[in-house]
Amino acid sequence: MVPSADEPNALTHIGARGEARMVDVSDKEATSRVAIAQGQVRMAASTLAAIMAGDAKKGDVIGAARIAGIMAAKKTADLIPLCHPLSLSKVLVDIAPDDALPGLTVRAEARCVGPTGVEMEALTAVSVACLTIYDMAKAIDRGMSIEEVRLIEKRGGKSGEWRAAQGKRQGEKRR
Template identity: 60%
Template sequence: MSKLTHLDDRGEARMVDVTDKAVTEREARAQAVLRMEPETLRMIMAGEHPKGDVLATARIAGIMAAKKTSELIPLCHALNLTSVKVDLAPGEDGRSVRIVARCKLSGQTGVEMEALTAASIAGLTLYDMCKAVDRGMVLEAVQLLEKTGGRSGHWRVPEA
């Protein structure tokens, strides 16, 4: 395993210095899955939820969260994101919503944390808006799916 980049030689936390890193195109995709009762999913997809279009609200929350990641995650760089997309779709199991966030930029550091934050916050927003009808929902499977750019190049989650 490689050395932790956010610790200096004395083991103290530090923000990584990216000054000398090359500017490259970088992109990351992350997901979260919100599991719920089938009736809750039906209500969401039919547009019958009492709070309105909860998917649109969750999408906006995810985009806003990506933009604020450096304010939420200590030692994260503030990034000039060029694109944030958050897609929410019903799961094939009939009882979940799969959230996939994609973040892009041209910069000196990656956008994995922004994509993970976007997916997580979109899921939490969906939970918040639906908890009155289904308190048993579970947010799970938050993970990086793929990243490109930078010194480490392309990485994709291994197929199960």
């Protein structure tokens, strides 16, 4: 039997009969919400150099990826089942070269005032920006990999603030 939503540790998106359902947030207080997510596209050093020089055949890789990430955040509820449509007040996508990878680090910040968080919007922005980088540079390097897409920080709502542990992924045990 599936636990009811009133029970501790209950699955909030599963009804009493096991059916998928959207959580009712109508009684939750509207608060300022912020989420920051990050991911990386690892590639050959020569691919990074070509992107930074503007030599990708499809055009401005970083500019296109930034716009794609912003657009994706605004469409999260259309892409992810059971996500609430939100009135976003800010979406910022920053893409920076990282010679140590080598590759590009994508970071997104999403903000709203509402009854539910914006973590999925920030994660969607990062994911789609990374996919766009891959798409625009795949003619140069099909061996690129999208890595470490994760939530870095969230603020607001009943659960307050949360930050990922530095130097290791959340839940990962130190060796």
